[in-house]
Amino acid sequence: MNFEVEYTPEQEAFRKEVQSFLKVNVPAGLVTTAAVEAITHEQYLMQRELGRKLGGKGWLFPTYPKEYGGGGLNLDQTIILEEEMDQYGLSLPPYYNSGGNLGAPSILVWGTDGQKRQFLPPIFKGEVRVWQLLTEPGAGSDLASVKTTALRDGDDYVLSGQKIFVGSNHEVDWLWTLAVTDPNAPRHENLSWFMLDASLPGITIQPLDLLTAGGEGGAGSGVKNSVFFDDVRAPASALVGGENNGWKVATTHLELEHGGGGHIGRNRLWERLLHYCMTHELDGRPMTKDQDIRDLLMDIYIDIEIGRLFGVRNYFLTHAKKARSYEGPQSSMWRKSGNLRIAGFIQKILGYLALTTDPAHVVEEGHIELHQRSAIVGLHPGGTVEVQKLIMARRIGIGRTVREEAGRLA
Ligand SMILES: Cc1cc2nc3c(=O)[nH]c(=O)nc-3n(C[C@H](O)[C@H](O)[C@H](O)COP(=O)(O)OP(=O)(O)OC[C@H]3O[C@@H](n4cnc5c(N)ncnc54)[C@H](O)[C@@H]3O)c2cc1C
The missing domain is CATH 2.40.110.10 (Butyryl-CoA Dehydrogenase, subunit A, domain 2)
Incomplete structure (x- = not known):
């Protein structure tokens, strides 16, 4: 059986169209490598401008209905768009828009037609965040x-x-x-x-x-x-x-926020860490030649790869409109607890260098140090690890006579 994903000529042509568009429309100043500073206001305005351009083509919220300003595209096209945005370290939308990503599906499920026409097009076209x-x-x-x-x-x-x-x-x-x-x-x-x-x-x-x-x-x-x-x-x-009826409305976006929406994209933390270990030496040889470091890098890779596969599966389930149960909390719980495990593994590999922002010693432009902090703070948003475990248990049927159902999605 061949598990390789193969794209049709039409899909490859679509990829080329997306690549050409992004090459022209992603400004150089938007893609930053440093992690230690929050994005500037100028960069934020660039993100919004790119969002409006993507929205004008229906590529900002590609799978959503055309009649409300979405792209009406299929899952394969959407994955291509996400993959190409990811080449620039961006995702859809290219700015923080938790309310749009989670609120729009809730309005699609629960809003009146008038509310859909009022609220959805500005979100889908990138006019509001x-x-x-x-x-x-x-x-x-x-x-x-x-x-x-x-x-x-x-x-x-x-x-x-x-x-x-x-x-x-x-x-x-x-x-x-x-x-x-x-x-x-x-x-x-x-x-x-x-x-x-x-x-x-x-x-x-x-x-x-x-x-x-x-x-x-x-x-x-x-x-x-x-x-x-x-x-x-x-x-x-x-x-x-x-x-x-707000609690029922909330079950739609909570389902997505609890990991049900999935995600596509490379893990840049892994790429940066590997790059560092391949280009720096310990006891006169590349760090990747050290037995213990190799062992820890494999532990990190496995954690990250499992998380990636959960994310891709959930992305597919969401956009192909498939039924789901425990998959969202499973993915969220793994990602959050995995990030904390990974932070510990990185400390074993890098020691104090994992924790410094001193420009003379900082590793991979601050991304490794930022991960140490994010791994702790990231345990909380969108449902803590304990809460995800609880939801997952209920949906598997542990401790309940009736399995809890997943929230309703568009
Ligand atoms: C970086 C960040 C971004 C955020 N973004 C947003 C946002 O955009 N919008 C928004 O509305 N909120 C946001 N939040 C808030 C986030 O949703 C809450 O922090 C989260 O829901 C947990 O609530 P709490 O902090 O009050 O902790 P609590 O609910 O008080 O939990 C404290 C501890 O008790 C544990 N706990 C609680 N209940 C149970 C239980 N039944 N069983 C076992 N353990 C339990 C928790 O796991 C946790 O360890 C964000 C938080 C952070 C840190």
Whole structure:
């Protein structure tokens, strides 16, 4: 049996078209190699500009329906797009847009046709970027305990409360959130899901600096924020999926965030580490000739390769619209716990060099040191390791008479 992926002539022609487009439209200043600094505002604007150009061709959200501004492309074309973006160290979208990636599928499943026409095209065309605002000081893993309220007043809802650890740096256009619309209703039946204009009066965004203050997005999304709602008036049309039905709406994006969406792309940490070990010496010979280092590098490779395969499988399941159960949390749990294991292996290989940002000694432009911090912070976003384990166990059927089902996806 031949397991090699073979592309048809049409797919190869599409790849060439994507390559030519990216060659012209990815500015040199956008692709940075250093990890120690957060991206500049100028680079952020370049990311957005590239996003709009990709969006204009339907390549920003390639599989989403054309009628709402998506590309209407198939899975193979989407994988080609992701692979070619990855050549530049970028993914789709090329900027932090957790709210768009996770909010758009929720709107597709739960929104009215009018809401789909209002909210989806600007996201799919790269005209807006969106943050997701779920976590609160008293509601992280136990998300259903959120306390922010959104109480109906005439044609509006009035929002009051605080979110924490959300978003990224630079500007944001829209925010979506989960808030209590019926303080007297039982748990899970008291919440609603809102898409908000970030410039509404009463919204204050206050940056927090975390341990991973390098890069933007992904594990390195170091700049997070508190967002305060002080009597924010939002139109009733901002409520998606029905009043007090917000928990069900949330199951769609939580499924994706818990690893169900999958990912495509090379592991640059591995490439950088291998490059370093091949080009530096220990006791007068390349580090890769040392028996113990080779052993540790293989442990790292196996961890990374298993994570890559889980990611590709979940990407396929999502975009081919296949049923799934435990696969999302399985992938997320492996990636998070694996990153921490890998951080330990790297310390054994590099010693103090794994931890320094001293320009005279820093390894691979700060990426190795950033991984040490990201591996710790990265245990939390999108469901902690313990929470992923719990969800996986429920879906396998451990400790339950009925297996829990995966959230509904578009
Ligand atoms: C870098 C970063 C980015 C983030 N981005 C966003 C974002 O964009 N939007 C957003 O809304 N939120 C975001 N978050 C918040 C994130 O979702 C929460 O940190 C996460 O849900 C955990 O909540 P918590 O921090 O309150 O920890 P807690 O829920 O208080 O957990 C504390 C500890 O208890 C454990 N625990 C909790 N419940 C259980 C249980 N039932 N069984 C076993 N162990 C349990 C946890 O695993 C953890 O170790 C981000 C966080 C970080 C660190």
